[in-house]
Amino acid sequence: RRKTHVDDPRAAEASERLAAVLRAVSDAVLEVDEHSVVVAANRDHSRFVIGFVNTNPLTQEVNDYEINGLEPGVTYYAVIVAENGDAVMVDPAPFWLTAGSDVVKNLVYLKPRPHFEIRNYRLPGLTKQRLLAFIAYERDRDLAHIMTVPFEEWGKYLLISRYMMDREESLTAAPSTFTYYFVYGFVTEPVRAETVSDIVSTVTASGLLIPLELAATRKQRTLGYISAGDDFGRGYFELLFSAANYYGVVGEDRYRFHLGEDARSEKVINPLMGGSAYLGDGDDSGLEVPPGSIDDPSAISSGTKIVVLKLEPDTMRQAVAGGLARHLFSRRVPNTAYPGELMSAVYDMQLQLVSGPLASLAQNRTVTIQLALSSAAVPAEAAQYRLHTFNEQQNRWVPETGTQSIDWATRTMTAQVGHLTAFAVFKVAASTGVEPGPQPYDGPFAAYVYPNPARAAADLRFRIALPQHAGQATLPVTVRIYTMAGKLVRTLNLGELATGMRHDVSWDAVNEGGARLASGVYLFHLKAGGVHSELRKFAIIR
Incomplete structure (x- = not known):
């Protein structure tokens, strides 16, 4: 075999085998606990080949890697998975293979940086007095504190009151009535931080940031925010989430929270995974x-x-x-x-x-x-x-x-x-509807449009005769209407129709956008579960 070094993998030949050294940044060696496996995958994972990593059993350092069984003609990406499975590094330069060569593609392992997922809920119309009452309830479980609050409002106060215990002083600067933004979320890996204040800071914000709780796993945090001042003129507040993981790699993510939105979830993913x-x-x-x-x-x-x-x-x-x-x-x-x-x-x-x-x-x-x-x-x-x-x-x-x-x-x-x-x-x-009175039926499966041709939408019907089938009392029925050129113009989900019955179903002869179908010939394709199907022509004459 011919051996090819791949510096620009998009311009190089390759074969069924990929192998090379695996190093950290600046040619530092990798410890065995920093990796789990190296794989080659195409973009949609329809081709996925697992390789292996060679290590020095004495020093526990990684020497090199090898992936066998790659398929010529397929564009792959090299992926390194960390030992705990939480972090994945994808080499952004793709490579593809032709038969007859052993290929060398050196990989540089970049230690993963933490990413901060956020979720937030907007809780409008809170009052300081009621929130303090629910905090008192969380402390001593005496319902007398909250019995004057309408029951339908309990949910939003209970959501945040347990986090606010021992933090009443943070409400001193809050107005008597306010909107509370409850923000929580996860980090892709544990971070070196002791409190939420070590992670979160304001970037563009005029309101009150209330650090709440950092989980013992150092992967989940909660905080509150009460908007004020220039927040209303801007329409949003912006926070910075920043912390180092246990590799010492710092991750930073900025998030903007718009004041009118009721809830939001944001998460960074690698599209290859x-x-x-x-x-x-x-x-x-x-x-x-x-x-x-x-x-x-x-x-x-x-x-x-x-x-x-x-x-x-x-x-x-x-x-x-x-x-x-x-x-x-x-x-x-x-x-x-x-x-x-x-x-x-x-x-x-x-x-x-x-x-x-x-x-x-x-x-x-x-x-x-x-x-x-x-x-x-x-x-x-x-x-x-x-x-x-x-x-x-x-x-x-x-x-x-x-x-x-x-x-x-x-x-x-x-x-x-x-x-x-x-x-x-x-x-x-319902623009389609099963007509009253399905009739018992013991013949073969049948489905068609009548009258054919149809001169008015009010006259158009589907007749669907479903025989009994293997103990199934109903079958899900879907009808798709196509032009003769094969363009889908309408999908009708008719729901579950009884077997052993003949059904007449009306249709208003309009497309997905609600416009009337023009005069012409169309195709009617009906499927009943995975059991029956029928394809027929019908005509509409205006």
Whole structure:
């Protein structure tokens, strides 16, 4: 075999074998406890090869590494995983392979720096008097302290009062009524700090920063903030999180908190490895990004930030009515011309490069979003709940296509989406509906449109005959409508339909945007679970 040294791996040949030295910065040797394994992976992990590291058994120092079984023609990245599995270093320069060479690619191991994940909740309308009463309750558990406070307000006071015990003096400078921002989160690895004050400082802030608690693991911290003064003119306050890990590497992350936003979660991930961020604390809404989903080479070296933003219905109403000014929000607030009853908060999902700009999803890749349903949502009406996205160009809410499901145990809707913006769940008037009186049926599976051609939307029906099937009382049925050129114009999730029955289902013959379909020939594709499917033509004549 021919051996090739890879200094610029994008311009070099390679083969089924990759091997070289593995060193820390400035050619320092690595200790065996600083690594676990070296792997080669492509962007979406569909190709993933584990290598091995050779060590000196006497000195416990790393000598070199080797990865065998690489596939020619595949673009790989080299990944070093720390022994505890918490830290991953990705070499940002990709390499690819051609047969017939042994390849040398020296890796420099950069010890991981800590990243600070943040989550925050906005608690408006607190009063100093009531908060002090709940602190007194936390201290002696005497309900007499809080019985004059309306029960519906207990939740927000209980959230923070236990953290505020023995910190009443920090409220001395607070106004009698205020908005409290509860900020907490995790660090990717333990840090060398004794208190929250050692980690958090203000950058641009005029209010009151209240350090609360640093966990014994040195990986979780909580703090409070009461906005004041110039915060209201700016619309935000900004904090710096900074600390060194046990390698002595300092990590710094700045976060800006806009005063009008009800909750926010931000987390830095490496796009080659993927990751997720959720709001937490009773709200399971969030965003999951699979490996290789982000189409930006610089994201691998600099990292990508997942941002999940929450706006409560009351906040939406105040913002649209002008009660909350535009500069109190980091993003444009969607309008409240809702297509139906709002069954969730509004959640804005974003991906940002750590350097600032928005990151874009790779072509034909999807991410998973999860939205918490409101307490008004009930299983009996599940067929009417539909995910919508806010189209900023059209300034309106439009139905989101693709598979959507509800987990009633967690009261969340989950969907796969190929873009990121503001999302919400609405209860919409059924544009499709199963006609009354399904009829018993014992024949073969059948599905078709009638009348065909249809001259008016009111006349158009789907007839779906589902035979009995292996003890399944129902089957999930989905209909997709395409043009003859193959363009998807409408997805109809009909829910669970009973087997052994014939169903007639109405449709209003409009596309996903609510516009009437033009005259022409279309394709009707129906799937019933993984059991039955049918593809047929039908015509609309206006």
